[in-house]
Amino acid sequence: MKVLFIGGTGNISSASSRLAVEKGMELFLLNRGNSKTTINGATPIIGDITKPETLTELKKHEWDVVVNWIAFTPQDIERDLALFKGKTKQYIFISSASCYQTPLSYPVITESTPVSNNLWDYSHNKILCEQRLQKAYTAEGFPMTIVRPSLTYDTVIPVAIGGFDKYNIVDRIKKGKEIIVHGDGTSLWTVTHADDFAKGFIGLLGLTQAIGHPFHITSDEVLSWNMIYKILADAVGKEAKVVHIASDFICKVAPSFTGTLLADKAESVLFDNTKIKTFVPGFKATIPFAEGIKRTLKWLEENPAKQHIDAETEADIEAVLKAYRALG
Template sequence: MKVLFIGGSGNISTSSTQLAIEKGIEIYHLNRGNTIRKISGARVLVGDINKINEVTDLKKHNWDTVVNWIAFTPDDIERDIAFFKGKTKQYIFISSASCYQTPLSYPVITESTPLSNNLWDYANNKIKCEERLMKAYQEENFPVTIVRPSLTYDTVIPIAIGGFKEYTTADRILKGKSIIIHGDGTSLWTVTHSDDFAKGLVGLLGLTQAIGHAFHITSDEILSWNMIYKILADSLGCEAKVVHIASDFICKTEPSFTGTLLADKSESVIFDNTKIKTFVPEFKAAISFSNGIKRTLKWLNQNPDMKFINPETNAKIDNILNAYKAL
């Protein structure tokens, strides 16, 4: 099987690349050649997806599957439909679980849960991408499969404030500074290691039955936010100094957190993974957050230049804490 990953060496996609290669799949990456993580066995086509018609090597190939990890807007999708129609048997769009109805009318999410999130441009644009692709499938037989990751991690810290590509909150924990947990910390969430996500994604590659379908791929482990932060602090060998603050107050004080909180992580969600398990029977998420976050922290310790402590985020956290204390 011959597969193109547009992107392919990021936080989520690296594990999928490695697993696909282990399974004997011929993997090509299209990127600008600036990636830090080189993956043995992946063939690289150097070029800018935004200048796709200038990538001469890409025009020579037809594909069993194309996976776009870095499409975010309807314009990105129009470009891909125009270029890959007739050149691939399957096109997988990496969407987002943040597309699901916000706020939820029912906390258990299946792929039939409505898509509606007007609080976050990122999610709203992903919804528009999905709508355009499904129209192309229905009217032009464009062979789309949609995949919706939730909070998936490998080289990033999956928390709501001061994490992901930042080490800001981890650094605050290590230094004994106060950190913020939104709400009372009892709402439920799921974090998924990219190695587990890869089992589902790679299982969909070349799967004809998956065309025209959408799937989310997450762990079945359900944790409260209090537990997520406690596991992080324990893995750092520290006790976190936690201040619980309502999401509404956080976002009123620092509106830049609205997308990640009010539009995504402020309410409980439970993902029903029946569909991906039905189409990919070998899919099973086996990495607990307690084990997975230790792997992440070990990687960060081995790559200290990736421990980005953002002074702007620190200032925002301190601003929220000060405003809360002043109530």
């Protein structure tokens, strides 16, 4: 199977790239050549998907599957439709589970849960991308599949405040500084290791039955945010000094947290993975967060350049803590 990944060396996609090669797929990676991540067995194509003049080599090929890991706007989809219509048997768009109805009318999410999120431009644009692809599928038979990851991690810290591609949360725990947990910490969430995500995702590649369908792919492990932060702190080897603060208050003081909180992680979410397990029999997530986060922290220790402490995020955390203390 001849597969093109646009991207393919990021936090989520690297694991899928490695597994695709392991499964014997003929994998090509289109990127600008700036990533230091190497996928042994994959063939690089150097080019910038946003600059058609750099895609001479790409245009020579036809594909069984094209996956765009880095499409974020309807303009990106229009470009891909022009590039790959008639050139691929399947096009997979990496969307986001944050597209699901916000706030939820029912906490258990299936692929039939409505997509509607106007609180975060990122999510709203992903929804517009999905709608354009659905139109292309319905009207023109464009062979698309939509995949919606939730909070998926490998080389990032999957927490709501001070994490992801920032090292602030770990630095604060190490230094004994207070950390913020939104609400009372009892709302439920699911974090998924990229290696587990890859097991379900690779099963969709070349799967004719998946054409026209959306899928989310997550772990079945459900944790409270209190447990997520405690497991992280235990992996760091320190006790976390937790301050619980309402999400509305956090976002009022620091609007930069609105997307990740009010538009995504402020309420309990439970994912029903029946559909991916039906289409990809045998899919099962097997990496608990307590194990996966140790892998992530080890990787960060081995790659100190990735231990980015963001000054603006740190200032926002301190501003929220100061405003909360002022309440008395």
